[in-house]
Amino acid sequence: MSPSPDSRPLHRRLALASLALTAAALTGCQTYTAQTAEQDTAVRTGSVAAAVDIANKRADAEKNTVNTVVVRLEQGAILRQAALANIPYTPPPAPPAPAANLGTATTATQTETNVAIQAPAEPALPPERVYLRQSLAAFDLAEEKVNDYEEQAKVKLGSEAGSLLTNQQNMPYRGHAYDKVMMNAYKALNYIQLGDKDGARVELNRALQRQRDAVAENAKRIEDAQQAAQEAKDGKATSESGKTGAVDVDKAKADPKSGPAFAQVEADLNSQIKAYGDYVNPFVVFLDGLFFLANAENNADLERARKSIERVAGMAPDNTFIKDDLAAAEAAANGKLPTGLTYVIFETGAAPFRDQLRIDIPVFLVTGKLSYAGAAFPKLKFQSDYVPALRVSAGADAFTSSTICSMDSVIALDFKNDWWPMVTKTIIATTLKASVDAVVQKQAGDRLGFAAGLAAKALTVAAGASLNIADTRTWRSLPKEFQYVRLVTPADRKLTLEAAGQTQSLDLVAGSINVVYVKSTNATGPLLVDQFALKP
Helix, strand or coil, rough: CCHHHHHHHHHHHHHHHHHHHHHHHHHHCCCHHCCCCCHHHHHHHHHHHHHHHHHHHHHCCCCCCCCHHHHHHHCCCHHHHHHHHHCCCCCCCCCCCCCCCCCCCCCCCHHHHHHHHCCCCCCCCCCCHHHHHHHHHHHHHHHHHHHHHHHHHHCCCCCCCHCCCCCCHHHCCCCHHHHHHHHHHHHHHHHHHCHHHHHHHHHHHHHHHHHHHHHHHHHHHHHHHHHHHHHHHHCCCCCCCEEEEECCCCHEEEEEECCHHHHHHHHHHHCCCCCCCCCCCCHHHHHHHHHHHHCCCCCHHCCCCHHHHHHHHHHHHCCCCHHHHHHHHHHHHCCCCCCEEEEEEECCCCCCCEEEEEEEEECCCCCCCEEEEEEEEEEEECCCCCEEEEEEEEECCEEEEEEEHHHHHHHHHHHHHHHHHHHHHHHHHHHHHHHHHHHHHHHHHHHHHHHHHHHHHHHHHHHHHCCCCCCCCCCCCCCCEEEEEEECCCCCCEEEEEEEEEEEEECCCCCCEEEEEEEEECCCCCCCEEEEEEEE
């Protein structure tokens, strides 16, 4: 049936709107990975100053958005890299002074302002200390937001229904468990390097507590997903339009077409996962043990150090240095405190990032008109461009760094724990949306004819494309691995570092227990090196 003359204007509007929306969907929708490509490139190529500039501008632009947490985490890590690189610090331009109000009496406020402007400036701080303080400030802002989200979750009833109505990238980024743990670990490292042991203690306590909290949070997330799946199966799931329908998530997961794709994602994750335990970051536990071993104030601190190092020894049995540390921790608990040691901690490579993966979801469970609808899911992509080990020479002795923590494993396990709850939500949302789209297309075709039905289909497809974007937000400036070397401090206090054709020599600062901190983002990038005394 052809459209009536009275219906043609609406028909034309539908066609034009469909073209416009399709163009917008194709050109205006980017994943977070694509949006942050410039910043990531600067980090990975060692262009630290450029990375700082981009991160600061992005953080300023996203002060209170759904991306605030991940943007602040990136900013904190990149500023920390600037401290390691010891690049010159350029303070931001001072705001312009208020214009003089000629012809009027000077007020008290004006006098105070003039005095403040004329006050002598503080002595210039070394660049690394400025960047470390700025890094702490960025992490503090991220943690403030994270804590707000956690408090909201405690009082909120039920799961977040909005996540069934739109793509996950439009929801606030609350921080994954490994984000929160590393946020407090980096804050602890910043405090250690600034000489603030009390601050470091607080952050290490928080980091370990976050690992414990994550186990309970994961159990709640799984429970919420199971409840959502049951409600959907019972026909209680609701779409944006208010339409309800029955969705059998288990059948969709087991579908011959989509099931293998889901299973492949899980298999890829399993290939990276090591026996660390849920939400345990061995590097953070190692840092806890090392700090309390070097800075013990009582026997309780020494016992904490021993337990932490013992835990790491169980998680990293192939590490060539951890057994010596465990022996030192046991000796310290018996009164023989360690001294004359140097640790070279090596951050190497880049953590996996999230890319977008399309999987076709069976939607015939709701409507017989459509068999499958494409849905976007995040997928971890692991990065192989990294320096596999650091060589440390002290006189005639040479040592090769040994892995203490695979961040690939830590992040893969976190992702795996969230995978099926995420799949459940996406299946429900995709199936209900397909049902609504089918109704819209049928009604347009019935009222306005075949061409209008096609236009309506184009509209719903384009609208779906604008929403069907995987949440690829992730903290990209984390490393692939943490490694370390443990050695007796050489008498001449000189070390040589070698990696990927690069060599750096340094004289150790005064200290009873020293730490040299080295970061490499890829196989050809520069080595960023800093050092500090863990124990004076």
